[in-house]
Amino acid sequence: MESSCVPPGFRFHPTDEELVGYYLKKKVGSERIDLDVIRDVDLYRIEPWDLQDRCRIRYEQQNDWYFFSHKDKKYPTGTRTNRATLAGFWKATGRDKAVHDKLRLIGMRKTLVFYKGRAPHGQKTDWIIHEYRLQTHPNAPPQARAQD
């Protein structure tokens, strides 16, 4: 990340609303972001433990990593999403959470857990992703994911 612009003492701690309403919206629309702290990655070609280096923000001590990835289809004609990497797979957990800008619904947040191995087996890990999608474009392919 360019260190331009952000003064000492500021940390990237975005709200869900900022992630969806500002960053994801611009990413999906291919709009320019002045200080692009959200890395583009291919989530199906990177393991969770390699995301830290890829998504480092200046000298921050991070526990969260932010990135943008396009959704991959399991089968070209289907709607099932392929969430596997080389070492494991991402599996949804819990309920999706609505993201609002004041009262307006602008997006949804899904939580996924990483399992090592191959579905339906695999060994659960502590890696969690919050996957945000725009609600206004429910069928748009691009998606952003934030690693917690």
Added chain:
Amino acid sequence: MESSCVPPGFRFHPTDEELVGYYLKKKVGSERIDLDVIRDVDLYRIEPWDLQDRCRIRYEQQNDWYFFSHKDKKYPTGTRTNRATLAGFWKATGRDKAVHDKLRLIGMRKTLVFYKGRAPHGQKTDWIIHEYRLQTHPNAPPQARAQD
């Protein structure tokens, strides 16, 4: 605070090292700070509960407020510091904590609690200040304080 420069999602969560080594150093030296998020106040003329409005940073939900205040002497010739406001007074608690830039000592942090009323009496409150001073200028009059 000018909203220039800081992109969405960034919050002011400075480390002690950043407060002392960057902000306090510049304040004491009357150097220009690009994005001056540290308000100048006269701590002896403002009550703790009035600091929130005075030290607001954009639209952040803050639990800490940051400001810079010159030290006031109780007696013109003495070294005792007058820490009283109209409604009460600030009283030191615990030990001062060293602030390092890597291995180099650059400052000290004192913790003070606000009491309503007049010393030596007064009613303790939940208001706490972390008062930072430069270690390189132990006799310099200016001081910065950060409200927690």
